[in-house]
Structures are given as C-alpha cells and as structure tokens.
Amino acid sequence: MxxxxxxxxxxxxxxxxxxxxxxxxxxxxxxxxxxxxADAYKKETGVGLNYQSIGSGGGIKQIKAKTVTFGASDAxxxxxxxxxxxxxxxxxxxxxxVPVVNLEGVKPGDLTLxxxxxxxxxxxxxxxxxxxAIAKLNAGVKLPKQAIAIVHRSDGxxxxxxxAYYLGDVSPEWKSKVGVNTALEWPAxxxxxxxxxxxxxxxxxxxxxxxxxYAYAKQNKLTYTKMINKDGKTxxxxxxxxxxxxxxxxxxxxxxxxxxxANQPGAESWPMTAATWILLYKKPQDAASTAEALKFFAWSxxxxxxxxxxxxxxxxxxxxxxxxxxxxxxxxxxxxGKSLYAVMN
Amino acid sequence: xxxxxxxxxxxxxAEVESRSRVLGRxxxxxxxxxxxxxxxxxxxxxxxxxxxxxxxxxxxxxxxxFGFNFLIEERWNPVTEKFGAIAPIYGxxxxxxxxxxxxxxxxxxxxxxxxxxxxxxLRRPIGIAIELLAGIPSIIYGIWGLFVFAPFLQQYxxxxxxxxxxxxxxxxxxxxxxPYGIGVLTAGLxxxxxxxxxxxxxxxxxxxxxxxxxxxxxxxLGCTTWEVIRYVVLPYTRVGVIGGIMLGLGRALGETMxxxxxxxxxxxxxGSILAPGTTISATIANEFTEAVGDLYTSAxxxxxxxxxxxxxxxxxxxxxxxxxxxxxxx
Numbered sequence: 223m224x225x226x227x228x229x230x231x232x233x234x235x236x237x238x239x240x241x242x243x244x245x246x247x248x249x250x251x252x253x254x255x256x257x258x259x260a261d262a263y264k265k266e267t268g269v270g271l272n273y274q275s276i277g278s279g280g281g282i283k284q285i286k287a288k289t290v291t292f293g294a295s296d297a298x299x300x301x302x303x304x305x306x307x308x309x310x311x312x313x314x315x316x317x318x319x320v321p322v323v324n325l326e327g328v329k330p331g332d333l334t335l336x337x338x339x340x341x342x343x344x345x346x347x348x349x350x351x352x353x354x355a356i357a358k359l360n361a362g363v364k365l366p367k368q369a370i371a372i373v374h375r376s377d378g379x380x381x382x383x384x385x386a387y388y389l390g391d392v393s394p395e396w397k398s399k400v401g402v403n404t405a406l407e408w409p410a411x412x413x414x415x416x417x418x419x420x421x422x423x424x425x426x427x428x429x430x431x432x433x434x435x436y437a438y439a440k441q442n443k444l445t446y447t448k449m450i451n452k453d454g455k456t457x458x459x460x461x462x463x464x465x466x467x468x469x470x471x472x473x474x475x476x477x478x479x480x481x482x483x484a485n486q487p488g489a490e491s492w493p494m495t496a497a498t499w500i501l502l503y504k505k506p507q508d509a510a511s512t513a514e515a516l517k518f519f520a521w522s523x524x525x526x527x528x529x530x531x532x533x534x535x536x537x538x539x540x541x542x543x544x545x546x547x548x549x550x551x552x553x554x555x556x557x558x559g560k561s562l563y564a565v566m567n
Numbered sequence: 568x569x570x571x572x573x574x575x576x577x578x579x580x581a582e583v584e585s586r587s588r589v590l591g592r593x594x595x596x597x598x599x600x601x602x603x604x605x606x607x608x609x610x611x612x613x614x615x616x617x618x619x620x621x622x623x624x625x626x627x628x629x630x631x632x633f634g635f636n637f638l639i640e641e642r643w644n645p646v647t648e649k650f651g652a653i654a655p656i657y658g659x660x661x662x663x664x665x666x667x668x669x670x671x672x673x674x675x676x677x678x679x680x681x682x683x684x685x686x687x688x689l690r691r692p693i694g695i696a697i698e699l700l701a702g703i704p705s706i707i708y709g710i711w712g713l714f715v716f717a718p719f720l721q722q723y724x725x726x727x728x729x730x731x732x733x734x735x736x737x738x739x740x741x742x743x744x745x746p747y748g749i750g751v752l753t754a755g756l757x758x759x760x761x762x763x764x765x766x767x768x769x770x771x772x773x774x775x776x777x778x779x780x781x782x783x784x785x786x787x788l789g790c791t792t793w794e795v796i797r798y799v800v801l802p803y804t805r806v807g808v809i810g811g812i813m814l815g816l817g818r819a820l821g822e823t824m825x826x827x828x829x830x831x832x833x834x835x836x837x838g839s840i841l842a843p844g845t846t847i848s849a850t851i852a853n854e855f856t857e858a859v860g861d862l863y864t865s866a867x868x869x870x871x872x873x874x875x876x877x878x879x880x881x882x883x884x885x886x887x888x889x890x891x892x893x894x895x896x897x
Contacts, residue, residue: 277856278857279856279857279859280856283859371745376831376845376853377853377854377857378645378853378854378857378859379857400646401646401647402646403645403646404645404859405645405857405858406644406646407643407644407834408833412750412832412833413832413833413853414832415827415828415832419713419828422713422714426717426721426748427721427747427748
C-alpha cells in the first residue's frame with residue numbers, strides 16, 4: 223500500500239495538468255496494437271503515448287541512450303546484456319509467423335510443411351515444388367513441376383529473427399550456414415521491404431514462398447500452409463494455436479522472460495509463435511515517467527486483450543502477466559529504492 | 568553679413584557631416600552584407616566538412632576491421648559480422664548506368680522535339696507533363712513500381728526478353744530468368760523515368776537560350792533540322808546539357824526509396840540484369856534501423872562514405888570533361 227502511495231504521489235508531482243506523454247521507440251511488429259492501446263488509454267486517462275516504430279535495433283539503441291522511457295524489441299536481450307545495462311525486460315503481446323505460398327489450385331491450409339523441409343526450401347536445396355520431400359507430406363495435393371521462388375525480408379526485422387530461430391532449432395544445417403539474426407545472409411531468393419512487401423511479392427509471383435506476420439496473411443487472403451509441430455501434430459495457424467505455444471512455454475527459464483516461442487512443445491502449439499518485449503530501466507533517471515509507463519502497460523494487460531485479438535495479436539496468458547507485475551514491483555525502483563509499481567490484488 | 572557667412576559655413580559643415588554619416592551607414596550595411604554572404608558560403612563548406620568527418624569517423628571501425636577487402640568482398644553476413652561492399656557498389660553503378668542509357672537519349676529527344684519541332688499548341692501541355700513527372704515523390708514511384716510496373720514486366724516483358732535472347736551467348740546470361748518482376752533491370756527502368764524530367768527540362772531551357780540568329784543562319788545555308796541541332800544547338804549548349812545529365816546521374820546514384828521497392832535487395836552480384844541485386848542507399852535504408860552492434864552500423868556508414876566518394880568522383884569527372892571541352896574550343 224505504501225509503495226502505491228509513493229507511486230501515485232510521484233506520478234502526481236511529475237505530471238501536472240496535461241500530464242506528460244510516455245515516450246517509447248522500437249519494434250514495428252507491435253506498432254498497430256500499441257497505437258490502438260495508446261488511443262484508448264488517452265481517452266480514459268488523458269495520458270498519451272509517443273511511440274516511434276523505428277525497428278527493434280533502433281529501440282534498443284534509444285533506450286540505451288536514455289532518450290526514451292521504454293524500448294521495444296522483437297528479439298529479447300540476453301541476461302548478461304540486461305544486467306550490464308540495468309534494464310528490465312518483459313513480454314507485452316504475441317503474434318504468429320506463417321509461411322505463405324502462391325501455387326495454382328492450392329488454397330489456404332491445403333499445403334502442409336514441417337520444419338526441416340521448410341529449412342531446406344529456404345536454404346535453396348529444394349528447388350522445385352514437386353520435390354519428394356514436399357510430396358511426402360502432401361499426399362492429396364497436386365504439386366506442379368515449378369521452380370520455388372523464395373521471398374524474404376530485406377529490412378532487419380524481428381519477424382526474420384523468430385523465423386530464423388525456428389529454422390535453426392529444427393535444422394542444424396541452417397544454424398551453421400545461416401544462423402539467427404534480425405538480418406541474415408540469405409542463401410537464395412529476393413528481399414522485399416516489410417511484411418507488406420513480402421505479402422505483395424508472394425501474391426504476384428507464381429511458385430513463390432515467403433513468411434509474414436499472421437495478420438498480413440489473413441488480411442491479404444494469402445495461401446498459408448499448415449505446419450507439423452514438435453509433437454508431430456499438424457496444426458493450422460490460429461489464435462488458439464499461438465496461445466497454446468505461449469501457455470506451454472517456460473517463461474521463467476530465461477532472464478527477462480526472453481523465451482523464444484519457436485518450436486514449443488504441445489499438441490496444439492503453432493511452431494512459429496513470437497512475442498515482443500519491452501525494455502526499461504530498473505533504476506530510471508526519470509522515475510515518474512517510468513511509473514507512468516508501467517501504469518500504461520498494466521492497463522494494456524488488463525484491458526487490451528480484446529483489442530489485440532481484433533488486430534490478430536495474441537494477449538499474454540494471465541499467469542505470465544502476474545509474474546511480470548511481481549517483477550515490476552520487486553525490481554523497478556526510484557533513486558531512493560522505493561518500488562515504482564504497486565501490485566493490485 | 569558675418570552672421571550669414573557663419574550660417575553658411577555651419578550649413579555646409581552640417582551637410583558634409585550628414586553626407587558622411589549616410590555614407591558611413593552605407594559602408595556599414597555593405598560590409599555587413601558582404602560578411603553575411605561570406606558566412607553563408609563558408610557554412611556550406613563547414614557542413615560538407617562536417618559530413619565528411621562524421622562519415623569517416625563512423626566508418627573507421629569497419630575499415631579497420633576489413634581494410635581494403637571491404638571494397639572487393641561480396642559477403643554481407645550480419646550474423647558472423649563479415650561485411651563487404653562490392654555487391655551494393657556494383658548494383659549502384661549498374662542501375663544508374665541502365666537509367667542513363669535510357670534517359671539521356673530519350674530526354675534529349677524530348678527536349679529537341681519541344682524546342683524545334685513541336686507545334687506551339689502542344690508545347691505547354693507536354694512541358695507541364697514533364698515538370699509534373701519531376702514533382703512525383705520517390706516513394707510513389709516505389710509503390711507504383713512494386714504494384715503495377717513490376718508485375719507488368721514479370722508477365723509480359725521479362726518472359727519475352729528471356730525467350731528472345733535465350734540462344735545468343737552473352738545476352739542469354741544478361742537476360743537469364745526466372746522472371747521475378749523485380750530486379751536490377753526494373754530498378755534501372757524506374758530510375759530512368761525518375762531522372763528523365765531533370766535531363767529534359769534543363770536541356771529544353773538551354774536549347775531555348777540558343778540565339779535565333781545562329782539557327783536562322785544555319786537554315787539559311789540550307790541545313791536540315793537535324794544538322795542545325797547537331798552542328799549549332801548541341802555545340803552551343805554542351806555545358807548546360809552535360810550539367811543536366813550530371814544532375815540526373817547524381818539523383819540516380821543516390822535514389823533510395825523507389826529502388827528499395829523494386830530491386831530485390833539481394834547482396835549478390837549476378838550476371839543477369841533480371842536477377843535481384845541491391846544498391847548502397849537501398850542497403851542503408853533497409854538495414855540501418857535494425858543494425859545491432861557497432862561493426863554492423865559502422866559497415867553501413869562505410870557504405871555511405873563510399874557513395875559520397877562515388878558521387879564526388881562523378882562530379883569531378885564531369886567538371887574535368889567540361890574543362891577539356893572549353894580548352895579545345897579555345
């Protein structure tokens with residue numbers, strides 16, 4: 223209770239009439255939902271959010287330079303880096319990545335792939351759609367003798383990071399030859415800018431395969447594939463399947479909740495699920511604005527779930543939210559060591 | 568009497584004083600104006616120097632790490648932090664070359680038509696259309712290129728090119744498939760459309776400035792329109808035309824947004840101009856926001872430095888050419 227009083231008080235002192243806006247920068251993937259939350263939050267509380275979606279790398283740079291209250295990244299920072307820079311990290315919202323194809327006569331969900339095959343396609347080893355490796359997984363589908371045109375992201379992106387992480391997890395060859403990063407040295411294919419670029423190129427190019435955020439596949443009515451997950455079950459990309467992957471993850475196993483949701487166990491789990499993280503200082507210089515930011519995040523967890531689903535994102539499971547809020551209460555403090563967040567039970 | 572004389576003297580001195588005051592004021596404003604303009608000119612130099620310095624200092628870590636190999640290495644691997652710049656350099660030069668190959672002859676022809684052959688009624692509409700082309704923002708060209716132009720090339724033009732040159736030894740490599748629609752050729756074509764208005768409008772203006780007396784004399788001697796343009800107009804306007812071409816080339820070398828959309832962004836040098844490639848500015852625009860790590864960022868800044876140097880060389884070469892031409896004319 224005492225901590226809450228301090229937080230409320232400090233917020234009051236720092237935020238006179240026309241409360242200062244919260245500033246953040248980083249990942250482009252969650253930008254639509256952050257914007258939607260900010261809009262609703264401003265209507266409710268009068269506090270605005272100024273979020274620049276400049277990319278995860280940019281967000282990490284900005285928070286380290288202390289030019290913003292929080293940074294946002296699709297790739298989690300390793301524990302060592304968090305400790306060195308004194309940053310707290312927690313997941314905010316999730317989404318799914320889906321392979322999309324453009325094949326004559328193949329409708330969404332007709333085609334099934336597994337991890338190793340997907341990796342071999344993107345390594346450029348499987349060159350034609352009628353390759354036995356693909357045919358074996360798709361007994362009832364008529365596959366053309368057509369060259370596979372690979373489309374990948376040209377700009378650095380968290381989507382690429384998560385996609386590559388999955389391929390590296392299921393294919394040792396991918397791990398050694400290409401690796402995992404927001405930008406890669408691609409063995410084959412063309413690069414398109416942004417999710418919309420990949421979606422557009424796949425829609426225009428016969429025989430192509432690409433990977434996009436689920437929302438883009440859905441909105442552009444692209445032909446997504448089903449995947450065979452870690453448990454050997456065939457799953458379609460749905461919000462439920464993304465949620466299953468998140469529920470099965472052991473969030474506590476990594477510092478700063480930095481669990482990559484790729485290839486999670488569970489019969490229902492979609493293998494290419496991805497979270498996006500928020501970074502802020504455990505001992506911020508401007509305690510008041512960090513407290514404001516935490517209030518906004520708490521509000522988003524509590525009331526933003528439905529809005530997230532409307533935009534094809536997946537809200538964090540309740541147990542993870544509880545853990546995150548306990549972490550805030552115990553780790554994020556002002557200069558005098560007072561907690562900047564009070565857990566409301 | 569005395570009074571009057573005294574008065575007169577006083578009046579004269581007053582007049583002299585007021586005149587020297589006015590002159591002094593003029594001198595002061597003159598000096599102030601001179602210093603102001605000089606400061607503006609020096610500021611440009613200072614800014615240029617500042618840009619140079621910050622590019623060099625930002626590029627140093629990458630140049631130290633890779634040395635001269637940075638210029639000849641094709642690998643661009645953010646995972647292992649091995650970077651080489653030859654693919655974007657190649658892409659920059661080739662797309663600009665394709666653009667110039669198309670835009671220079673077409674642009675000059677439009678300018679000739681407008682100044683010498685076009686009926687008066689058509690002059691204004693065509694002229695305005697060209698000016699409008701120059702006014703379209705590059706992002707619009709990019710989107711149009713991706714959504715309209717590239718699919719059109721992919722369906723109709725590229726398959727025809729691949730089929731037509733399939734049997735001829737060197738050209739078959741140059742136009743090797745598959746037809747992606749986006750690639751080096753598409754980027755070159757978009758750039759050609761983008762720099763066309765610069766070349767056209769500058770050429771038209773300098774063609775218009777040719778004294779009618781000269782042209783009429785040539786016609787009087789029985790020259791054809793082609794001969795007048797070839798032997799009177801072009802020699803007279805050489806400097807302006809080359810200036811226009813260089814302006815277009817500078818624009819083509821640095822164009823970012825439109826190219827990023829349609830070049831395919833692959834860090835590879837391919838023999839085929841239908842294959843995806845990348846340019847320096849497209850690479851920087853694509854990767855700068857997500858470049859994590861000092862070496863990666865530094866490699867991108869080093870690319871920027873290389874572009875700066877390339878542009879500088881092009882401009883210097885143009886100046887040198889103009890000087891030679893002037894000397895030859897005497």
